[in-house]
Amino acid sequence: MDSSRAARTAVVVGAGIAGLTAATALARGGWQVEIVEISPAEATSGWGLCLTGPSLRALAELRLADSCLTAGLGMATVTHVDASGDVVDRVQLPRLIGARQPAMAGIARPVLHRILYAEAERCGVVVHRGLTVLAVEQAESARATAETSEPVRVRLSDGTVRQAGLIVGADGIGSSARTLLGLDASVDYHGQMVWRALLPRPPWATGIHHFAGQTNTAGLVPISGNLAYVFLTENGVDQSFLPDAGLAQRLQQLLEPFPGRVEELRSLLTGSDSVVRRPVRTTFLEGPWHRGSGVVIGDAAHAPAPQMASGAALAIEDGLVLAEELGRHESVGEGLEAFTVRRRQRCRTVVETSVAIAGLEQAQRHHDAYALVDACHQQMAEPA
Ligand SMILES: Cc1cc2nc3c(=O)[nH]c(=O)nc-3n(C[C@H](O)[C@H](O)[C@H](O)COP(=O)(O)OP(=O)(O)OC[C@H]3O[C@@H](n4cnc5c(N)ncnc54)[C@H](O)[C@@H]3O)c2cc1C
Structure with missing residues (x-):
C-alpha cells in the first residue's frame, strides 16, 4: 500500500476550474485541502465561457448548476450562419440536467470563478494566492511509504513546506506541477488565434451563433441578460504578441468581411477595451497522468482547443471522478490509476476532435466541422 486511506491532506496547485472543483469534491470526501495559486488576484482570463451540457451536469453534481444558471444565461440552440449571412442549420443540444432546464449556459469567467471559489471556501478549502510550488519530493521506497501516510513533501515559494498524502497539479496547459512530477507533455500550436470581446447582448442573441467567413470564423455567445461575447478564430497566423492598445481596432478589421448580423x-x-487574443494550443499526456501520490488534471493533463467549448466540462468531471476514485480505493496510488483509466479515452476524444476541427476550419470545411462538433457533443452526453 503506497499511502493509506487515513492520509487525507491534499495540496492542489492552481485555483482554476479544475483546481477549485477538485478541491471542493475532495473536501466533501473528507480531505483537508490547501490550494496554491500563483496569481495574486482573482482569475479573470478570457471574458466568457460556454458551459455545455456535461459542464452543467458536473456542476449539478456539485450542487452549483443553479447558481451558474442564475448568474449566467441558459441556452438550448446553436445557429450556424454561412458566409453569405444565411442560416444553414439550427442545432438543439441535449438537455442533460432535465427536460425543462437549459442545454447549456453562457457565463462570465470571473462570475464562474467567484461561484467555484465561494463553494470551495465554504467546504473548508484554504486558498493561498500569490504562491506556487518549487519542489515536490516523493517517498518512493516501500520502507519510506510504510513509515508515513503523507509521503509527498511540497516546497512552496514562500519558503514553507507541506507534508501531504496527495498533490494535484491543476495549473493549466503550461503546468509546472506536471514537470515537477516528471510527467512532461508537448504543447502544440495549431495556426489559429482566438479573439474575444464583450458586447451588450443584442435581443436576438438567446443562443450561440456561429458565422462562417471566407477566411476566418466568428460567433456570439450570450453570458447574461445584458452581456454577450463575440469571438473570432483567425486562421493561418503565427503565434505572436499584439499590444492591447491595437486589439479592438484589429478585431474590427477581422470582422469586416462578415455580412449580416456580424455588421451589427x-x-x-x-x-470596447475588453478584447483578448489567445493562441489555439492543445496538449494531451500520452504517458501516465500520475506518479506516486501526485496527479495532473484539467488542462494540465488534456487541453482541447476552445472550438469544442468542452475544457471546463472535462476539468469539472476530473475533480468529481478523482474524489470518487480516491474514496473508493484503499491506497492513493490505486485511486489515481483508476481515475486515469476512467478519464483517458473521453479526454483524448475531445482533444483529438478539437484538433480536427481546427484543421477543418482552416480548410474552410465548415459543414464537416459542425458535424464533428455535434457528434462529439453526443458522445460527451454519455456519463463521465
Ligand atoms: C480562448 C479560450 C476560450 C475557451 N472557451 C471555452 C468555453 O467556452 N468553454 C469551455 O468549456 N472551455 C473553454 N476553454 C477551455 C477552458 O478555459 C479550459 O479547459 C479550462 O479553463 C481548464 O481549467 P484548468 O483549471 O485546468 O486550467 P486553467 O483555467 O488554466 O487554470 C489554471 C490555474 O492555475 C494557476 N497556475 C498556473 N501556473 C501555476 C503555478 N505554477 N502555480 C500555481 N498556480 C498556477 C493559474 O493562474 C490558473 O488559476 C477555452 C480556452 C481558451 C484558451
Missing part, C-alpha cells in the same frame, strides 16, 4: 456586432464593439 461590429458596431456594438466600438470603443
Whole structure:
C-alpha cells in the first residue's frame, strides 16, 4: 500500500476550474485541502465561457448548476450562419440536467470563478494566492511509504513546506506541477488565434451563433441578460504578441468581411477595451497522468482547443471522478490509476476532435466541422 486511506491532506496547485472543483469534491470526501495559486488576484482570463451540457451536469453534481444558471444565461440552440449571412442549420443540444432546464449556459469567467471559489471556501478549502510550488519530493521506497501516510513533501515559494498524502497539479496547459512530477507533455500550436470581446447582448442573441467567413470564423455567445461575447478564430497566423492598445481596432478589421448580423456586432464593439487574443494550443499526456501520490488534471493533463467549448466540462468531471476514485480505493496510488483509466479515452476524444476541427476550419470545411462538433457533443452526453 503506497499511502493509506487515513492520509487525507491534499495540496492542489492552481485555483482554476479544475483546481477549485477538485478541491471542493475532495473536501466533501473528507480531505483537508490547501490550494496554491500563483496569481495574486482573482482569475479573470478570457471574458466568457460556454458551459455545455456535461459542464452543467458536473456542476449539478456539485450542487452549483443553479447558481451558474442564475448568474449566467441558459441556452438550448446553436445557429450556424454561412458566409453569405444565411442560416444553414439550427442545432438543439441535449438537455442533460432535465427536460425543462437549459442545454447549456453562457457565463462570465470571473462570475464562474467567484461561484467555484465561494463553494470551495465554504467546504473548508484554504486558498493561498500569490504562491506556487518549487519542489515536490516523493517517498518512493516501500520502507519510506510504510513509515508515513503523507509521503509527498511540497516546497512552496514562500519558503514553507507541506507534508501531504496527495498533490494535484491543476495549473493549466503550461503546468509546472506536471514537470515537477516528471510527467512532461508537448504543447502544440495549431495556426489559429482566438479573439474575444464583450458586447451588450443584442435581443436576438438567446443562443450561440456561429458565422462562417471566407477566411476566418466568428460567433456570439450570450453570458447574461445584458452581456454577450463575440469571438473570432483567425486562421493561418503565427503565434505572436499584439499590444492591447491595437486589439479592438484589429478585431474590427477581422470582422469586416462578415455580412449580416456580424455588421451589427461590429458596431456594438466600438470603443470596447475588453478584447483578448489567445493562441489555439492543445496538449494531451500520452504517458501516465500520475506518479506516486501526485496527479495532473484539467488542462494540465488534456487541453482541447476552445472550438469544442468542452475544457471546463472535462476539468469539472476530473475533480468529481478523482474524489470518487480516491474514496473508493484503499491506497492513493490505486485511486489515481483508476481515475486515469476512467478519464483517458473521453479526454483524448475531445482533444483529438478539437484538433480536427481546427484543421477543418482552416480548410474552410465548415459543414464537416459542425458535424464533428455535434457528434462529439453526443458522445460527451454519455456519463463521465
Ligand atoms: C480562448 C479560450 C476560450 C475557451 N472557451 C471555452 C468555453 O467556452 N468553454 C469551455 O468549456 N472551455 C473553454 N476553454 C477551455 C477552458 O478555459 C479550459 O479547459 C479550462 O479553463 C481548464 O481549467 P484548468 O483549471 O485546468 O486550467 P486553467 O483555467 O488554466 O487554470 C489554471 C490555474 O492555475 C494557476 N497556475 C498556473 N501556473 C501555476 C503555478 N505554477 N502555480 C500555481 N498556480 C498556477 C493559474 O493562474 C490558473 O488559476 C477555452 C480556452 C481558451 C484558451
